Amino acid sequence: MSETNSWELAAAPESTDHVKIESEYGLFIDGEFVESESDEKFDSINPATEKPLASLTEANPADVDRAVKAAQTAYSKTWSKMPGKERGKYIFRIARLIQERARELAVLETLDGGKPIRESRDIDIPLAAAHFFYHAGWADKLNYAFPNRNPKPLGVVGQVIPWNFPLLMAAWKIAPALAAGNTVVLKPAETTSLTAMKLAEIFQQAELPPGVVNFVTGHGAVGEALVNHKNVDKIAFTGSTAVGKQIQKSLAGTNKRLTLELGGKAANIVFEDATIDQAVEGIVDGIYFNQGHVCCAGSRLLVQESVHDQVIQKLKHRMNSLIVGDPLDKNTDVGAINSAKQLKTIESYIEIGKQEGADFYQPDSNVPEQGYWCRPSLFTQVAQSNRIAQEEIFGPVLTVQTFRTVAEVIKKANNTPYGLSAGVWTDKGSKIFNMTAQMKAGVVWANTFNKFDPVSPFGGYKESGLGREGGLHGLAAYLDIS
Ligand code: NAP
Ligand code: MG
Numbered sequence: 178m179s180e181t182n183s184w185e186l187a188a189a190p191e192s193t194d195h196v197k198i199e200s201e202y203g204l205f206i207d208g209e210f211v212e213s214e215s216d217e218k219f220d221s222i223n224p225a226t227e228k229p230l231a232s233l234t235e236a237n238p239a240d241v242d243r244a245v246k247a248a249q250t251a252y253s254k255t256w257s258k259m260p261g262k263e264r265g266k267y268i269f270r271i272a273r274l275i276q277e278r279a280r281e282l283a284v285l286e287t288l289d290g291g292k293p294i295r296e297s298r299d300i301d302i303p304l305a306a307a308h309f310f311y312h313a314g315w316a317d318k319l320n321y322a323f324p325n326r327n328p329k330p331l332g333v334v335g336q337v338i339p340w341n342f343p344l345l346m347a348a349w350k351i352a353p354a355l356a357a358g359n360t361v362v363l364k365p366a367e368t369t370s371l372t373a374m375k376l377a378e379i380f381q382q383a384e385l386p387p388g389v390v391n392f393v394t395g396h397g398a399v400g401e402a403l404v405n406h407k408n409v410d411k412i413a414f415t416g417s418t419a420v421g422k423q424i425q426k427s428l429a430g431t432n433k434r435l436t437l438e439l440g441g442k443a444a445n446i447v448f449e450d451a452t453i454d455q456a457v458e459g460i461v462d463g464i465y466f467n468q469g470h471v472c473c474a475g476s477r478l479l480v481q482e483s484v485h486d487q488v489i490q491k492l493k494h495r496m497n498s499l500i501v502g503d504p505l506d507k508n509t510d511v512g513a514i515n516s517a518k519q520l521k522t523i524e525s526y527i528e529i530g531k532q533e534g535a536d537f538y539q540p541d542s543n544v545p546e547q548g549y550w551c552r553p554s555l556f557t558q559v560a561q562s563n564r565i566a567q568e569e570i571f572g573p574v575l576t577v578q579t580f581r582t583v584a585e586v587i588k589k590a591n592n593t594p595y596g597l598s599a600g601v602w603t604d605k606g607s608k609i610f611n612m613t614a615q616m617k618a619g620v621v622w623a624n625t626f627n628k629f630d631p632v633s634p635f636g637g638y639k640e641s642g643l644g645r646e647g648g649l650h651g652l653a654a655y656l657d658i659s
Contacts, residue, residue, distance in 0.1 A: 186500070189507040191294045196284045198371065201232045204240055204394060205377035207247035208387025214239045219395070221371055224291035225504050225513040225548040233370050236393040241362070241402040244391040248333040248360040249408055251388030257330050257358050265316030268355055270383040272309030275302065275348070278379065282372055286344055287504045289371040291513030291549070294505050296467050304629055305348035308647075311631035312356035315652055319357065322649055328656040330358030331434060332410035337400040339416045340366035340515050341470040341571075347373050349646060350413050351390055352631075357655035359411070361390045364403055368516050370394045409433060411655070415472075418569075418595075418640045425643070436644035436654050438472070438636060440569040441597030443618065444590035445475030445626065446580075449483045451602035455624065457491045460575070463600060463626040465499055465511055465553045469573040470519075472641075473598035475626055477566060479586050482579045489557060489577065496553045497540040511573060514549040523551050523572030530556045530565040535576070567593055583608070587615045596638030600626045619645070 201218070203210035217235035222228060236244075256264065275282065279302045286297040319328045334354045338346035343365060354361050365373040373392050380390055393399050397420070404412050404424050411434035414424055418439040428435050445463050447456045463475025480488050504512035514520040531537055535556040544550040551572055559566050559576040566576045580586040590599060599618040601609055613621040619637045622628060629635070634650035636642050644654050 186508045188503070190503060191284055191287070191505045191507060193284055193288065193505070196281050196288070198231050198285070199374075202370075202374045202394070203234050204236055204244070205374070205390075205392040206240070206244045206388075207391065208381065208385075210377070213237060219367065221289055221368065223288050224368075224515055225545070227547055227549075230289060231371060233367075233394045235395040236399045236402075238402045241393055241399060241406060244362045244393050245333055245335075245403075245406050245408050247388035247391055248362050251386055252330075252332055252360040255386045256355075256360050256389050259358075261317035261319060261358070264355060264358065265313045267383055267385050268309050268313035268316060268352060271379060271385070272306050272313060274379045274382055275306040275309060278375070279303070279306070282344060282375060284505070285375060286372050287512070290340060290343060290369045291504050291515050292467055292470070293509040293512040294507055295509070296512075301342055301345045304631070305344045308345075308348040308352040308631045312352035312652070316356040319656065322652060323656070323658050326658040328357070328658050331655060331657055332359060333408060334359045334361050334411045334413060334655065335403040335406065335409040336361060336363040336413045337403065337416065338363065338365055340369040341467075341472070343369035344372035344376065346415055347376055350415075353646070353652050353655050354413075355389065357652060359655055360388065362393060362403055362409070363390065364393050364395065364400045367394070367396050404428070411435070413646070413654075414438070421642065434654070436646065437642040438646060439597075439640060439642045440595055441472045441474070441637065441641050442477060442567065442569055442593045442595045443473055443475050443598040443600065444477045444479050444616075445600040446586055446590060446602065446612070447478065447480045447484065447488055448601075448603040448608065449481040450604040451484075451624070452604070453484060453487060453491060456602040457488065457495055459600065459602060459624070459626045460492060461495055461499070464575045465496070465573045468511055468514055468551065470515060470571060471627065473620060473627065474571075475600050476570060476575060478575055478577045479580055479589055480577060481586075482581050485577075485579050492555070493538060493540075496538075496555065499540070499542065499553050501542045501544050501550060501552055503545065511553060514551050514572065517549055519571065520549040520551060523570060523574060526565055526568070526570045526572070526574060527554060530559075530563070530574070530576070533560070533563045533565060535559045535563060535565065561589060561592060569595070583611065587612065591617045594640040597636075597641035598622070
């Protein structure tokens with residue numbers, strides 16, 4: 178099998194003509210874009226070119242307070258009083274507008290965050306719309322969802338989200354909050370706020386009552402001010418375990434509800450009876466597409482010893498055919514790393530892995546000169562105690578370990594501080610059920626990877642989080658169910 182890429186595809190860039198980006202965005206408070214009291218701005222850049230796309234407003238604590246007040250007023254005067262049937266119509270309208278503007282949103286997501294257009298077009302945006310559609314349906318059926326439990330909204334919800342699925346995370350958090358009758362103040366990640374600004378435009382277009390959803394942009398301190406605001410009734414956070422722990426500490430002793438979706442170090446397990454070609458494609462999907470910027474990425478490959486050499490040979494061959502580069506190109510498999518800071522983190526882990534003595538492999542794919550890039554990376558001969566096998570890297574870096582028995586692989590899979598997701602590749606249904614019952618992971622995919630649906634609850638064990646999002650479990654987290 179040749180190790181070189183025999184396919185040369187002509188460039189197929191998605192057009193950006195239909196995307197209108199303002200040069201400056203204010204904060205979205207009470208249905209309008211408004212100036213901050215501080216006048217501080219920061220640039221959102223395109224990580225594939227390092228060029229600025231727009232200037233955003235850094236909120237200060239007074240702005241956060243303004244946003245919370247707007248949400249409180251909207252809650253008590255409008256949203257919590259509105260019949261569920263009416264709330265559902267707004268949520269449904271938002272879902273339809275996301276669909277109508279899908280191309281614009283997909284291109285903007287790719288420009289601002291660096292992910293391949295194929296991912297934002299086929300995954301992020303359709304799923305964002307799906308979350309609004311799904312929850313629109315529940316808005317007037319809460320009493321059926323939770324019979325005899327008298328579900329009531331909580332009040333103002335503070336939400337903080339990361340940069341890896343900007344619009345999807347916003348949808349994932351806002352849709353259930355609104356369906357339940359809460360109002361929202363959300364802080365997007367500082368490197369990827371632009372699709373939230375478009376979503377604000379969509380809320381205006383949908384004539385969502387002012388103050389029902391507010392966006393405060395800025396750095397970590399804005400998130401901290403929101404989390405600690407005394408009039409916020411629930412916090413929903415997605416991000417790193419370190420910040421999640423800090424939030425949990427600062428909320429201890431308050432009446433605020435809390436859900437946390439944190440990091441992961443998923444085991445992707447390949448048994449000797451698996452369909453190997455299909456498994457290899459699932460491994461690639463699990464860690465290399467989307468640059469490994471996925472909390473549930475299959476970052477630890479555990480492969481049965483008897484098929485190790487075959488799997489690694491096929492995997493290297495496939496890695497050589499991956500196209501790294503322009504995220505707007507429809508052929509691109511691996512886009513830009515989201516920020517210079519994240520690239521530095523990934524590169525430092527690659528150094529650590531080499532020092533720990535694991536064998537390193539990277540195809541010599543061409544990458545553009547400008548921008549932040551990391552070729553798909555593979556470490557074989559990895560020991561369970563190696564830092565690269567224990568810590569979340571959040572980049573296109575896969576570690577490989579082997580196993581002989583089911584008992585051994587379960588032990589290895591569970592031997593991390595995390596427990597968000599896992600994958601199992603085997604021909605035997607009984608083996609799948611045995612594995613899923615014993616693995617401490619919130620999601621276990623069988624003969625597939627990275628599949629999501631708003632109907633299905635998502636969340637982690639151990640340091641991967643607290644509570645569930647999606648499905649009825651996720652909806653319950655936005656309700657007082659007596
Ligand atoms: P992060 O540093 O924890 O940031 C997440 C969000 O929190 C950002 O909006 C960030 O603002 C904000 N923030 C930072 N410090 C804060 C503080 N002290 N109080 C309140 N908010 C604060 O995480 P990240 O490194 O950007 O994102 C990657 C991490 O998210 C990974 O660990 C990944 O596993 C996890 N993640 C988990 C899931 C899941 O569903 N379980 C999904 C996606 C990502 P800035 O933007 O200014 O930093
Ligand atoms: Mg950006």
